Amino acid sequence: MARPSVLVTRAWPAAAEARLEEVADATFRxxxxxxxxxxxxxxxxxxxxxxxxxxxxxxxxxxxxAAGRVKLLANYGVGFNHIDLDRARAAGIxxxxxxxxxxxxxxxMAMGLLLAAARRIGEGERELRAGQWAGWRPTxxxxxxxxxxxxxxxGFGRIGQxxxxxxxxxxxxxxxxxxxSPVATQTLAACGATQVDTVEQVAAQADFLSLHCPGGAETRxxxxxxxxxxxxPGAILINTARGDVVDEDxxxxxxxxxxxxxxxxxxxxxxxxxxxxxxxxDTCVLAPHLGSATQATREAMGLKAVENLxxxxxxxxxxxxxx
Ligand code: DGY
Numbered sequence: 265m266a267r268p269s270v271l272v273t274r275a276w277p278a279a280a281e282a283r284l285e286e287v288a289d290a291t292f293r294x295x296x297x298x299x300x301x302x303x304x305x306x307x308x309x310x311x312x313x314x315x316x317x318x319x320x321x322x323x324x325x326x327x328x329x330a331a332g333r334v335k336l337l338a339n340y341g342v343g344f345n346h347i348d349l350d351r352a353r354a355a356g357i358x359x360x361x362x363x364x365x366x367x368x369x370x371x372x373m374a375m376g377l378l379l380a381a382a383r384r385i386g387e388g389e390r391e392l393r394a395g396q397w398a399g400w401r402p403t404x405x406x407x408x409x410x411x412x413x414x415x416x417x418x419g420f421g422r423i424g425q426x427x428x429x430x431x432x433x434x435x436x437x438x439x440x441x442x443x444x445s446p447v448a449t450q451t452l453a454a455c456g457a458t459q460v461d462t463v464e465q466v467a468a469q470a471d472f473l474s475l476h477c478p479g480g481a482e483t484r485x486x487x488x489x490x491x492x493x494x495x496x497p498g499a500i501l502i503n504t505a506r507g508d509v510v511d512e513d514x515x516x517x518x519x520x521x522x523x524x525x526x527x528x529x530x531x532x533x534x535x536x537x538x539x540x541x542x543x544x545x546d547t548c549v550l551a552p553h554l555g556s557a558t559q560a561t562r563e564a565m566g567l568k569a570v571e572n573l574x575x576x577x578x579x580x581x582x583x584x585x586x587x
Contacts, residue, residue, distance in 0.1 A: 269289045270284070270289065270314065271290075271311045275295075287570060301326075305325060308330035312577070313335060313577075314334055314338075315569055322346065336358045337359045337360075338570075339586075340566060340569045344359060349587050362565045362584060366423075369560075377530060377549055378410065412435075414437065415440070416441075418442050420443035421443075425455065432457070440460060440465075441466065464491055464494040475501075487511065491514075492515070505531065527548045
């Protein structure tokens with residue numbers, strides 16, 4: 265086929281944009297701003313492929329409009345809960361994603377949030393910046409010990425396992441895991457983990473509960489009142505997965521009651537909007553969806569999306585085909 269015409273919905277790292285230009289007639293959205301629903305509908309009648317990303321909102325009507333025109337949605341990002349796979353399939357549109365290349369950086373971010381929340385680093389930094397530090401004292405900003413504590417993990421795919429390795433081998437943590445399917449004994453043993461059946465069972469044992477499951481209808485509000493009620497008083501929640509995995513009303517209730525000791529969050533239910541209640545909770549460390557945000561990883565994600573696109577239009581099976 266001739267070079268495909270493609271639309272990239274958000275600005276990419278320069279190296280990835282350059283590589284895409286070698287294989288496709290690419291339109292890049294510079295300046296970088298979110299696509300509206302109308303812009304998606306216009307694009308649906310115009311391009312061979314669209315390269316969306318995790319913060320895009322594709323309107324329902326996109327798929328019918330794109331049927332017969334758009335052949336591929338080559339997503340920049342591993343999560344694809346913003347794409348309606350059933351509608352894409354029905355419209356004859358293939359979908360690819362970018363797994364693997366963001367595993368370590370996302371696990372690093374989860375560990376960073378865990379440490380920051382446990383050791384109250386955000387609170388300390390704010391105090392210093394406000395010129396309010398009164399000096400070292402035995403009871404100042406006393407946090408939670410990480411070394412030797414128990415880490416609960418929900419979702420034991422690539423990123424969950426990378427988090428478990430960091431926690432177990434780096435911080436001597438005991439690891440307890442919930443996963444929708446049984447995990448191989450060897451995989452568990454590699455990070456000293458044991459598997460239990462339910463999220464509540466993990467929560468009951470965890471000093472820190474870190475979420476690594478996919479987003480989407482199946483996991484929406486998976487972490488709700490029953491999980492917070494099962495948690496040890498003072499435990500800390502870490503979420504680098506998807507915002508809507510957590511029921512934020514239940515989260516605030518657990519923070520208010522003291523059941524939850526704090527949280528380290530990279531994702532939110534209605535991002536980029538932040539629920540104003542977070543601002544009243546100093547024990548929450550808040551990051552703006554930065555899990556994969558390193559130069560090396562963001563370039564690698566772009567190169568992976570391009571490779572999926574190249575393979576697809578060359579008539580090969582793309583390495584990361586989702587549908
Ligand atoms: C993804 O790829 O799904 C991440 O959320 C982006 O960091």
